[in-house]
Amino acid sequence: MKEVAQIGVSADEDGIRLDRWFKRRFPALTHGRLEKLLRTGQVRVDGARAKANARLAAGQTVRVPPLGEEIDTPAPKPERALNDKDAAFVRSLVIHKDKSLIVLNKPAGLAVQGGTKTERHLDGMLDALAFEAAxxxxxxxxxxxxxxxxxxxxxSAKSAAALGRAFQQKDARKIYWALVIGTPAPLQGTIDLALAKQGGPRAERVSPADAGDEDAQHAVTHYSVVTSVSTKFAWVAFMPVTGRTHQIRAHARAIGTPIVGDGKYGGVTAHPGGEIPRQLHLHARSIDLAHPDGGRFFIEADLPPHMKKSWKLLGLEERDAEGAFEGLEE
Known part of the structure; x- marks a missing residue:
């Protein structure tokens, strides 16, 4: 790298500190030299000066000056082995494709990224979705x-930066559909409840944060009951304002109506039995955001098979969700 490089922040780097981002990308770069590059403005994030402890967001761009041949070669990424079956599978998930973005309808049970004991995941299949792109x-x-x-x-990196800004600036309106146990009261409202990970930063489960908790993260979710089924179930539309780990699941539990199939947060209560499937009944139904090429972009994804079954069993009609958030200030 003999010239200045503009490197995009990937989704798996979202939330990482800038100094740790450099440590991961350029392990031979010393912290002292990085601090000097930051002080002199040679390293910038989206064109602005930044500090070592700045948190990065997916889609942002980091300006990296030449670091020297012994340092500036990024650590090689492991080669991905993608079989024909997985390639065909991930292509079957595509519900929209244009020159700047692709939209998938992700099935329940498929991890987005790898981790401990998770070898099959969406990120590992993305090479099959390059199509005509470079x-x-x-x-x-x-x-x-x-x-x-x-x-x-x-x-592309340009599209990633634009989409990253849309999510960071909360210019992406996401609607989730869920089947919950019981019915929230009131029927429409906003859950403003900070969350903190249980067991430290690497833990997955979150819970309402105690006052003064240093690890607390601001979390806000709008909700609206679409239909109640007796006193046992309710179809609820959720609109998260923030994007915390397990936010909707934790917020649904916090107001006393855990999501059906969510044993992690609802325990045995979340599994009503009978013909209702035991899988998590939470679906990212739609998104409305600024398209990288201009204008607004809106798309919906069909319900997964297990939720379609429950909707049929309970006599729920998808058209009933129209205008669910009318009258609720965002």
Whole structure:
């Protein structure tokens, strides 16, 4: 790298500190030299000066000056082995494709990224979605493994930066559908409840944060009951304002109506039995955001098979969700 490079922040780097981002990308770069580069403005994030402890967001761009041949070669990424079956599978998930983005309807049970004991995941299949583009698409946001629905991919660094800004600036309106146990009261409202990870930063489960908790993260979710089924179930539309780990699941539990199939947060209560499937009933139904090429972009994703079954069993009609958030200030 003999010239200045502009490197995009990937989805798996979302939330990482700038100094740790450099340590991961350029392990031979010393902290002292990085601090000097930051003080002199040679390293910038989206064109602005930044400090070592700045948190990066997916889609942002880091300006990296020449670091020297012994330092500036990024650590090689492991080669991905993608079989024909997985390639065909991930292509079957595509519900929209244009020159700047791809949208998938992710099935429940498919992890977005790898981890301990997770070898098959969406990120490992993205090479199959390059199509005519020169590079593989990039993840710009995530869904839980057991959450189905809309997930947007950027087809270039420029698109990733634009989409990353849309998510960071809360210019992406996401609607989730869920089947919950009981009925929230009131029928429409906003859950403003900070969350903190249990067991430290690497833990997955979150819970309402105690006052003064240093690890607390601001979390806000709008909700609206679409239909109640007796006193046992309710179909609820959720609109998260922030994007915390397990936010909707934790917020649904906090107001006393855990999501059906969510044993992690609802325990045995979340599994009503009978013909209702035991899978998590949470689906990213739609997204409305600024398209990288201009204008607004809106798309919906069909319900997964297990939720379609429950909707049929309970006599729920998808058209009933129209205008669910009318009258609720965002």
């Amino acid at each position: 590079e593989r698409p990039r993840l710009v946001h995530r869904l839980d493994r057991d959450t189905s629905g809309v997930i947007v991919l950027a087809r």
